[in-house]
Amino acid sequence: MSELKELAGFLHDQNPQVRMLATQHLLPYTARNSPQFDIWFNNNCEPVKDLKALLKDKPQIASQAITALVNVSQNASVRRVLMDEEFLNLVFGIITNPVHGLADLSCMVLCNLAKEEDFVRILDMKVPLREFSLSRNIIDQLMDLFVKGTNHGINKYANFDFLANVFADMTRFEKGRKYFTTIQEYDNVYPVSKLIVFTEHNSMLRRTGVSAIIKNICFDAPFHKTLMDEEGVNLLPYLFLPLAGPEDLDEEDMEGMFDELQLLPDDKKREPDMFIMKTHVESLILLCATHEGREHLRSRKVYPIIRELHLHVEDEDLQALCDQLVQLLVRDEATEEVEKATENPPDEEDAIIEVD
Structure with a gap:
């Protein structure tokens, strides 16, 4: 351990070649399960502070440093050392630079930092x-990078997929959810409406992050109306499509269904990742929190989609979630049947009397 501490001291050596070698040799000890991980806490986390400074070093050194930071920032104590405004601005400067080669790795650092509530x-x-x-707001710029920068649309070295996880962690906190569910002045759009279009993107990283964002926002029942407003966010088609398969549905099933859900092609594939599918069904369950929400889901024919999902995907946990959703959807219908029976009791000759 003493040799490693001595090696860590070379991270701030005046010779760039020495700094480079020190960073390379210390990389294996940045893994959070490394027995020697404690070297990063040495002398009040001085090695971590050195890594921060190395981001401004020569490109080869900066590349090694950001890789090390991705690893060490998985530790909560290290994250608190990295949360100062100067370092955040440095990372944001890299991410928003359209020609910087370390943008995606810097997004990975943000993924870890976003686990702290203070990150919001x-x-x-x-x-x-x-x-x-x-916009000059950093969150708006990150959103623009995520939307416009997919498939290397802004930076040929980056696709910004990791920002999905950053946003997902931000929506765990009330202040974060409020941003994504508030129309922004600079573009007059709900930020969440820009994200839901990625529920069928080819990047699993994006789909996973977006599914978590949707679920977290669905915990806020007062926003359900806006989420399901077909003149507003219009969330439901983006939840239904990943859950839908190629099965033929009869006319009664399709009556009221979104146009994009009707007559799907024979090669239509469901979301291949089970975790994402479960997350989408959990979001639908949360949208059942109000009578209005359940009514809207029924009118847009979620039941046939969930019925076919239950039949064609053999996963007990997913099937249990489908059962839970269906029970919530039929609850009001059962109540209405009781009310009708009470208001219009059957004639005596039609009544069925059970005798013990």
């Missing part, structure tokens, strides 16, 4: 304007 203070941070965005 970035909602109040501003940065210089970039050509891809009309």
